Amino acid sequence: MITSTISKRLSSQSFVFTRQLSTKLPLSVTINLPNGSSYQQPTGLFIGNKFVPSRQGKTFEVINPSTEEEITHIYEGREDDVNHAVDIAEQTFKSGVWSKVDPIIRTNAINKFAQLIEDHAETVAAIESLDNGKALFAARGDVVLAVNYLRSVAGWADKVDGRVIDSGSSHFSYTKREAIGVVGQIIPWNFPLLMWAWKVGPALATGNTVVLKTAEATPLSALYVSQFAEEAGIPAGALNIVSGFGKIVGEAIATHPRIKKVAFTGSTATGRHILKAAAESNLKKVTLELGGKSPNIVFNDADIAKTVQNIIVGIYFNSGEVCCAGSRLYVQEGIYEELLEAFKVAAEGVKVGDPFAEGTFQGAQTSQNQIDKILQYVKIGKEEGARVVTGGERIGDKGFFIKPTIFADVEESFRIVKEEIFGPVITISKFSTVDEIIEKANNTNYGLAAGIHTTSLNTAIDVSNKIEAGTVWINTYNDFHHQVPFGGFKESGIGRELGTEALDNYTQVKSVRIKLD
Ligand code: NAP
Ligand code: MG
DSSP: OOOTTOOHHHHHSOOOOGGGSSOOOOSEEEEEOTTSOEEEEEOSEEETTEEEOOTTOOEEEEEETTTTEEEEEEEOOOHHHHHHHHHHHHHHHHHTTTTSSOHHHHHHHHHHHHHHHHHTHHHHHHHHHHHHOOOHHHHHHHHHHHHHHHHHHHHHGGGOOOOEEOOOTTEEEEEEEEEOSEEEEEOOSSSHHHHHHHHHHHHHHTTOEEEEEOOTTOOHHHHHHHTTHHHHTOOTTSEEEOOOOIIIIIHHHHHOTTOOEEEEESOHHHHHHHHHHHHHHTOOEEEEEOOOOOEEEEOTTSOHHHHHHHHHHHHHGGGGOOTTOOOEEEEEGGGHHHHHHHHHHHHHTOOBSOTTSTTOOBOOOSOHHHHHHHHHHHHHHHHHTOEEEEOOSEESSSSOEEOOEEEESOOTTSHHHHSOOOSSEEEEEEEOSHHHHHHHHTOSSOOSEEEEEOSOHHHHHHHHHHOOOSEEEESOOSOOOTTSOBOOSGGGEESOBSHHHHHHHTEEEEEEEEEOO
């Protein structure tokens, strides 16, 4: 059956309805939001600017992590759907309707896309909190960041250029930057909308076409916002979303012979696998945004009150499900006790619970898997002999909520110090000298981010120069700007997102050399 209440915007587009299909799942369902409103959620795969059922008609359940109840089912893509999406994306790319137009057309379309998302900002934020479990204020922030980023890349679309190279009077030599083709994108569940924007934005701005897989735990916001593509002026086939599982849809993207580049955000283990799959299929270009175990370093001269706020944002924001979370806290011995006490008080003041409740800072963990993993690490930490300063347990028996947790008396060899937990769990230890902290901070295979808290400019610059990380925050944390590149050293990734660097990842340089007679 089809919901007859499908919104005007949805029905104004040429949707393929389920009427003729054997499956019972409509392509749009009414979802009631905890704020009392309701909206129409597309459930199909988004291919060629239409929502369509998956070819095999399979569906999967989407869970609200705050209640553990089902929100809806959506269609589950498979390899044949990826092939279909790639066919359409390739046709669109080759036709030139997006890749070869005057780039100002892409600027205008992406700007309009951003505007349409902004016009629905409150609904988008609510969808994100419902599906991911994050606090509503954080979801609202994600929408702002996503919209800003789309506008920023829209502005870059018509500013991609090359160089004229002086190679002597016998030749005229120049370079130009060209789109790569069909790009595959695989995104995680911690920032579903924002990662959609970070991936789709620069790929589209530079004229590529996209086949994107959302995370199975959080597919809703990307489907919702993609419905605005056609109205924005994005041609059919430029943006395609295949919801589904990593081992099926993700694998099909990573190995597809006609996908020319893959961009991935997620765990280092899966990133490594994708790199291999890309190499063994068609040597597609790969960018990876992976895990971290980032050090957050506090020197004796730091402002304690401000630093504690930054530590809280560094580890409890987004329920700690942040790749660059400041999960290893190192405090210089002169202020260790004072800072730990202030931090404990602040951590115990963090409001955890219903993402939609006024004042909630930390919502639910996103999935059963994730809360199980975090609680397992809490158990490991206790067994390793670390002291629970606060937290260390689940809240209630419905919904995936965990108390903000601090482990003290840890050793560098402990698993809770070395491995990514991806939850609201931090370890704290003491250091005395700069040499000692640099050694400890860099003693990891990861290198995504680091925090430094000091009032000394010399210390800030000296330590940031010595840290092996793609981003160093000084007297701040988890502090993003769409023009500032983000990515990892070491096993935290390959390539950069945001800034002009992101655009470079989606173009390739062509050198042209003309012989002059
Ligand atoms: P993951 O496996 O890296 O998942 C990220 C994305 O990759 C999802 O869309 C996933 O699909 C997909 N995927 C999984 N296996 C794949 C494969 N063989 N080929 C292609 N794509 C594949 O992460 P996870 O299992 O959800 O979480 C495990 C841990 O990873 C977390 O506890 C956390 O430590 C880390 N993580 C890091 C980030 C980050 O931003 N750096 C984000 C998420 C998770 P499915 O959703 O269907 O699995
Ligand atoms: Mg969910």
